[in-house]
Amino acid sequence: MFWSISLCFSFVLSSQHSIRAETTQERLVGFLFKNYDRSLRPVHNVRTTTKVKLNPAIHSIVDTDEAEESITFVQWFRMIWVDEFLHWNSTDFDGMDELLIPISRIWLPDITIDNLIESKLMVQDDKNYAIIASNGTVLISYHQVVNMYCSFHENIVDFPFDTHNCSMHVASWMHSREQIDTYPTIPTDLAQYQKHAEWDLISFTSRRSLVTYFESVLPFVEIYYDIVIQRKPSYYLTTFVLPSFIITTLAIIGIFAPFSDAGGRQEKVTMGLTTLLTMAVILNIVTDLMPTSSDGVPLLELYLILQILISAIAALTSVFMMCLHSQWTKNEPIPDWLLRITNFCHQPLTYKLKPENGLSAYEPTYPDKVIEKAIRKGDKTRQLSLELRTMVSPILTMLDKREQQQGIHQLWNRACRRLDILFMIAFNVLHVALTVGFLGLGYAKLKWKRHANI
Template identity: 35%
Template sequence: MISILLLINEQSCSIQACSEHVLKQALFAGYDKEVRPVKEQSTKINITVVTEIDTILSLNEQDEFIDLIIWTSLTWTDEFLRWNVSDFGNCTFIRTLASNVWQPDVVYLNALDNIPIVSDDIKYVSIDHMGNVNVWHATHSSLRCEMDITQFPFDTQACDIVVGLWSYESNTTLLTLGEKRLNVPTVHMGSSEFETISYHGEANPRPCGALTNESYTELYYTLILKRRPEYYIFVLILPSFLLTSLCIIGIFTPNSHDGERHEKMTLGLTTLLSMAMILNITADAMPKSAKGLPLLETATSSETPRGAYITDGYDLLTQFQPAGARRVFPCFDEPNFKATFDITVQLNGFPDIRTVLSNMPLKENYVDDSLTTQTYKFKRTPIMSSYLVAIAVPLNDYDPVTFTNDGYGTVTMHNVPRQKAKIYGKLVTKSLKAMAKRTGIDYNVEKVDYAGRHASNYAMENWGLVIGSYAPTFFPIHETVHGWFGNMVTCAWWDDIWLNEGFTSYYEVLIAYQIGAYTLSKKLSEFSRLRKSALQKYGNRALHDKFYDAQYLNAPWSAVYLKGPIIIRMFHKALGNRFEPRLFSFLKQNLYKNVNSSLLISSLTKDTEMDERAMLKSFIFNIDAPLIEISYNSESRRFEIGQSPYEFPDDDTKWTVPIWFRRRQGAEEELVWAKAREEASPIQLDDDDYPEDFIFDEQCEAFAVYNIEVNGRSRHLCKPQGSAKRDHLQEHGEYLTESNEASSNFDDNEI
């Protein structure tokens, strides 16, 4: 009995043990590795691809290729390599040589050379009982990598790794992205010149081309490398700077009393030879067919309204503020670098004569002998900042409408519906005359073109060529006023953009009222709306706001459109009839120049009280707004005045605030100052005064909120109510619409 039991036990063990040999013979009997492993021809095989960069051996910049050691994992399902686990002693997977099974012909499509590190003769695949096959390939690959050295030596390079199938179309075999396998710190770098930043992939089906109608799936992996610039700083940049300085020194080195100094000649020759050596080093490091040249940029158009772009109704438009000009041509793209511009536009491949617009009138245009290239040359611009340069090539969906403007050139509306163009033309022509008369400064331009866009909510005051929406009708006056505030006199840096936009927004309202586009009630309600929006949305912004990079200006700019005009309105009221003469004298003294806040304060407060100078400084440089607390003291019969920040009450910021008041309705308006550095003088009541009759800041002209307490009763004045969440461009009121045009002060025969 014992021997029989032992025999049974041995047989039981032999059945439960996994025999890969038996399983392999069963699986591969009749297996054909040359056909796709599917039972139905219509079944697609999904191949999951995972790539892992093990080592970056080198980046050859001159020949533009990168040497890598890449591990690639391929996983797919083979329908002929499935088995029932219980039939083969619970074998769940086996390994076999890769040469025994069908494999997809996955290749690196942009490889110049591809050397397998492990051949199929010794490479194994793993197969589980569900037929899932996995294999890892290790290759030494040389891949094409186009170099972009525009920002050399502070450049970042993007090298593509394109994975695709050589034979199988996407209707039979698909490639899909697996998990991201690059762990940047573990990538071995053969050269320390570059560091790895990121690695990511995406799938992209592509047609084969004209030979067949088939399509293939490709996987694009992008490896981002950033150059470490230290070597080039010390070998190229610093020596170049020093040698250039030596050149300048050599030029101004005085001659000896008996003629030229031999040392001067030696210095010049040595400098030239040194520069030649540096250029040779640079040339050796640069690829001959690189995209771009160092520190130069090629202009390309896009649909993003920055630089040169394409949009509905236009083959080309430009938007250079704040730093878009550098995208189109090499320049010092900052507002304080002003120059004149000779602009020439060439259109290639346009058979018909087109309308081409720029800042100045067209000087000449001609077509070449092949009739395919048109050249448009424009007159020289006034001295202006690069962000004001503009070019537009409209399709003229609407016929241009031109207005003559006595002594002020012509005004032409392009791509604006006729009824809107009629309104816009009147607003621009009247605004030009009104501003010239009010300031005593003529707008130095022969024409004004307005290139209208429907699907936009902005406008740009380019000198002589305004580009912007024709939806809100406040744009024409606003952009016209910019001719004085921004174009002729420009902020030195974007810290003081409020000098451009704040004064423009303020005089936009005044000019609209002056030419009859606003009634008095509309003028007051517009200031009220601006004030409410500024208090609600931009208390955390100062007018003078520090900016160090022009690329990040757009977000806070709305503050100056709202807060700027309200604070300027307060300045105007406080300075009275001294304000405009001093402001316009400031403009005349700085025509075609750049200015800042300090220069404006000095000009406006010359020979004035210290309170007025302190007022300007506190409201220009401080964030928030003051909460003025006025309480009546019945024993002393006077109003006592205090202040605290409105939005940030725990802060200790103080302002010098003008507080206008009347002792009773119809009484003369008086002024008292709430001061930043000392307590405000109280308001003493006369014998016939009643505290309840006092009226404080009747039109809310100070940028402040009031809390007034009289005999135990409190009331709040000039406090914003409701919500103001719309964009500042959408908040502006309409001056004039088609429906009320007939009742306006505009006369059709006047223009």
């Protein structure tokens, strides 16, 4: 008998431990989801419109790919609507007026990003929770990495001083305005935005429009979130503009630097060709960063092309100077146009071929007196002096010709040196003016577009 009573008592105790009271939250979930169908729009009257409020918040810009025309960013995409099947009287559930439930268990509006390329959810639906209020208001938030299309080619002509509007097109995939009406919250949320190293986020605004697709008579609501970003040009200025400016400047100085008296210029032409090759490599790197477009040439590409043109003209000018300087080997006199150019800013170039008395510069005056004195002393001496003059005359003629050649050579050297200096100044002034104009135009566009979009 004692053992029977003990067994009954143990059974009662174990039953009390295995059976527990239902919690308020469990009662509420059972009440709400007893006949809930998440595949149907949660309205009692099918003609009732479900209004969905959109409130995305951009957290950070991850990357941009101008060549592929895409932008990647992190956002919290929040949606709020009223689910008519998920409301309760909080007094019936111990004052509980809010419930967290996995979003995989409730109806969700089919809101999509039309220009989406790829999206990655940081929190999956079975681990993401919706906040449900007692009046049926539902709040969900997607933490996602969005990679979407952005038309960089439209304003790429201003690169690297470009500003772009990457619009995120948000709409219901299948429901018209009569079924789901979406509208944005104003203003948009940038409270948690983290700055990017290359891009400034100028503005993040929204606009709403109605669109009719194909043969549908009912309009669809589209929300456009305009993400206006502006590039910070400092990286491209230090990586491309500054090196190309230094290379071109050194090339111009090297091409028109003082040369040897022999007139060798082959190294200068080689330097010009090397500069062209270097600039072409830099231009190719910049081109790979840009989308293929026929709408215009980016500002940086145009700057590099003009620098290549300046270097090419400088190299051709060096070839011209080499041909011009070689004229002294033919004992050609300096053309008048060259004398006028080189004498414009310098002391006139002159050289004396013969003394003013008509004698050779190498013909001495004192030996003539000796010869004349010898002539007066007698015919024998006279005859000797005439023979001596005949022997010396070819030597004097040769020395005089050599002096003329040296004079022409020196005059050609001085004229070409002066012309080199003029070309060096002209090309460097043109190069500096091009760079100043490029920077001035670029920063003016940055300032104007920043004020236009703020």
